[in-house]
Amino acid sequence: MNKRIMDWPTFFGALALLLLVTVPLILFPEAGKELVGQANDFMTDKFGFLYMAMGLAVFAFLVFVAFSKNGHVKLGEEGEKAEFNTFSWAAMLFAAGIGSSILYWGVIEWVYYYQGPPFGIAPESKEAIQWSTAYGIFHWGPIAWAIYTLPALPISYFFYVRRKPVLKVSEAVRPVLGKWVDGPVGNIIDVLFMFGLMGGAGTTLALGTPMIAQGVNYLTGIPVTLGMQAVIMLVATAIFAVSSYSGLRNGIKVLSDINIWLVIFILAFILAVGPTRFILETTFNAVGVLLDNFFKMATWMEPFGNLGQFEETGFPEAWTVFYWAWWLVYAPFVGLFVARISRGRTIREMIFGTIVYGSLGSILFFGIMGNFGLYLQLTGQFDAISFLEANGAPATIIEIIAQLPFAPFMVFVFTVLAIIFLATTFDSSSYILASVVQKEIEGEPERWNRLFWAFALCLMPLVLLFLGGLGTLQTASIVGGFPLIFIMFLLAWSFMKASSADIRSEDDYESPTIHIKRWKKEGKRRAASQVFKDDQKNQKDQK
């Protein structure tokens, strides 16, 4: 192992911050919970607006970039083909960015909206049903995916166009922060991102594990205990540790491909044997409701609610703000990962690819799984609402799936899929965490380093599972992710600054920047780096 390539301050900084938060939670779970809960209320209440504004701004910014000249930049050499075909690319993107939570919320989210709708609508009314089918795909839709994509812009730009072999968030803000990045400021940015990701991943595990446990319970009759959940976590860890250890092509891609085939199977099955027409019509309708109300949903902050005159539901804080915060803590990671797999694509392809494929995937999950459950409820075949009140969400989710024909087999497939979805999010997370604590990446981050983060990602939630406090960690991470709002801004700024400067510097033959203007004048879709090479060659020939 080459010791010099490790970035130890970031490595130990992240570890220290993690222990600093986890150890007190283990020692004083109650007080910790109280404090973190207050911090969360304070943040979503006081700064909810910032989150909502950030979401909309990021979306608008990406649409702008996609149509600007900066969006034409190709991530790689002229004529270079995309490193991964579009199917694998979309599969990896979706598998990495989305974990088992989509199986959880996709099946059950509508119940919560149905019972606690926004806009002052009467709970369990016909109107509430309509919104309950649209809100899920909003919270997992274009704005959410835009939040995921933004960090990928500067990161991929520096990695493939300026050819800096560093996969780090701090590196991506260098054009704005300059030399500061090399000191503690850079370390702090990376550590904050790592902390947010580990907490976000803790949230994912906290949702996924009980659901998988219920599936196993349904199939085997083994009671759901802490020990059993711990075994599930360890099995999932073993899978993603192997995948991460095997690397991008042999591990992560293979697992993502399996993942996507299982997804296609289970969704197609539910669509075919379930109430096909109901699902299609309701989903189609929901997309219309979403498009029609996109900006209303994106900006609804329950105005006048906190003055005491009108009843306050807390819907925006509990849902939209929480969701944006959750997508945000994952965003730099997905950005790093999307950057890594997007070689040979243009910035514009990357933007539209993530937003369109990502949102489409979410629509399929929420449309098919959610509306299947809704149908059972409305026809009285299965009362998900009462079952949820009595048995909690994880058991209800499995019970809804068990209403399908070949119930044991379908619950089995669903449970396996949940484990793989968990693993595909965690293998890429550990891959990226490992990349961030290295100064340079030659091909792939070090193997031991990848394994280390695979276990770090699982062990901490495991300890908290036993001692209580996993929920607290979730909340803490979302609170801890707050500075990322500003880092998003820096990332956008950096990308614009660097790419615009490169586009302008067409005469600067010494600099390894790109010559987009000339390349555009030539009207060819040649990679700018090739234009640069040709220019150098011409110069030499003239001499």
Ligand code: NM2
């Ligand atoms: N997001 C997409 O648990 C997961 O599915 C990972 C969760 C941010 C809500 C991502």
